[in-house]
Amino acid sequence: MPDTSNPTARVIDVLNFLTARPTESFSLAEIARHLGLSNGSAHRILTTLAGAGFLSRNEKQRTYSLGMAMVAIGQAAVEKHRGIDIARREIARLALELNVQCSANTVVDDEILVLAKEGTPQSHRGLTRVGERRPLVPPLGLCHVAWGGDAVIDAYLDKATPHISEAVRARLLAAFPVIRRRGYAVAANGPSTSHAREATALPAGQKRDEAYWSSVFDLVSHLTPREVQLLDLSDLGEDGIGYITAPVFSPTGTVSLQLVISGIPRNLSVGEIEHYADRLGAIAAFITDETHGRRP
Numbered sequence: 001m002p003d004t005s006n007p008t009a010r011v012i013d014v015l016n017f018l019t020a021r022p023t024e025s026f027s028l029a030e031i032a033r034h035l036g037l038s039n040g041s042a043h044r045i046l047t048t049l050a051g052a053g054f055l056s057r058n059e060k061q062r063t064y065s066l067g068m069a070m071v072a073i074g075q076a077a078v079e080k081h082r083g084i085d086i087a088r089r090e091i092a093r094l095a096l097e098l099n100v101q102c103s104a105n106t107v108v109d110d111e112i113l114v115l116a117k118e119g120t121p122q123s124h125r126g127l128t129r130v131g132e133r134r135p136l137v138p139p140l141g142l143c144h145v146a147w148g149g150d151a152v153i154d155a156y157l158d159k160a161t162p163h164i165s166e167a168v169r170a171r172l173l174a175a176f177p178v179i180r181r182r183g184y185a186v187a188a189n190g191p192s193t194s195h196a197r198e199a200t201a202l203p204a205g206q207k208r209d210e211a212y213w214s215s216v217f218d219l220v221s222h223l224t225p226r227e228v229q230l231l232d233l234s235d236l237g238e239d240g241i242g243y244i245t246a247p248v249f250s251p252t253g254t255v256s257l258q259l260v261i262s263g264i265p266r267n268l269s270v271g272e273i274e275h276y277a278d279r280l281g282a283i284a285a286f287i288t289d290e291t292h293g294r295r296p
Contacts, residue, residue, distance in 0.1 A: 015070075025065040090283045098261065098264075100119055103117040136159075147247065185229060189241065190239055191222075242264075246258070246284035249294055253294050
C-alpha cells in the first residue's frame with residue numbers, strides 16, 4: 001500500500017504506476033488521483049522525473065509517460081538479473097509450442113510481480129500484464145512458498161486462515177509435499193477461478209484498501225479444493241486446467257522465479273496435462289542451470 005507521507009515512496013509509486021502501463025500516457029491530475037497524491041506533490045515529482053529523463057512529457061497534451069532514461073536502467077537491471085532475459089526467451093518458445101500464455105513472476109515486498117509475459121490468453125478476464133502485482137496470499141504463488149520451510153508455509157497460510165474453509169486449508173497443507181515431489185503446481189478451473197484472478201490483480205501504484213481485501217478474501221473463501229490445487233490429475237472435472245506453475249531456483253536454493261502457463265486448452269487427457277507440466281518443468285530447470293541455481 002503506498003505511503004503517501006514518504007516522499008521517496010511517492011516517487012516509487014509514480015514509477016511503478018507508469019511501468020505497469022508502458023504504452024499509456026497520463027495527465028498530472030490522473031496520476032495524482034490514481035495514487036492519492038495532491039496536485040502539488042504530483043507536480044513536483046513529475047517535473048523532477050521529467051527533467052532527469054525518467055519521464056517524458058507531451059507538451060501539447062500535457063501528459064506523462066516513461067522516458068528514455070528508463071531504458072538504460074531497465075537494460076542494466078536485465079544485465080544484472082540474467083534469469084529474466086533467459087526466462088523471457090524460453091517462455092516465448094514454450095508459448096508458441098503449446099499455444100498458451102506463459103509468464104514469469106517473482107516476489108517483491110510480499111507481492112507477486114509479473115516480470116515477463118509471452119503468448120496470447122484465451123480470455124481477457126484476469127489478464128496478466130507485465131508490472132501487474134498480486135498479493136502473496138493463499139492460494140496464489142504456491143511455488144514461491146512450497147520450498148520455503150515450515151515457518152514460511154505457516155506464515156503464508158495464516159494470511160487466509162480466517163477466510164478459508166477447513167477443507168481448503170487441508171488441501172493447501174496436503175499440496176506442498178505434492179508440489180515438491182512433482183516439481184510443479186497445478187490447479188483446476190472452476191466457478192470462482194476467473195473472479196479470483198480478476199479481484200486479486202492490482203495495477204502498480206494503486207493501493208489495496210479495505211474494500212479490495214474484503215473482495216479478495218470473499219472470493220478466496222469460495223474456491224473449491226480443486227481450484228486450490230489438484231492433488232490427483234484424474235480429479236480434473238469438466239472445466240479444465242486453470243494454470244500450471246514451476247519454480248526457478250537461485251544459487252542459494254531459494255525460488256527466484258515462478259513460471260506460469262495459463263490459457264490451457266480444455267478436454268486434455270491426464271497424459272497431455274502431464275506433458276504440459278513436464279515441458280514447463282524442463283524450462284524452469286534449464287533456466288535454473290543457466291543462472292547457476294540449485295534445487296534445494
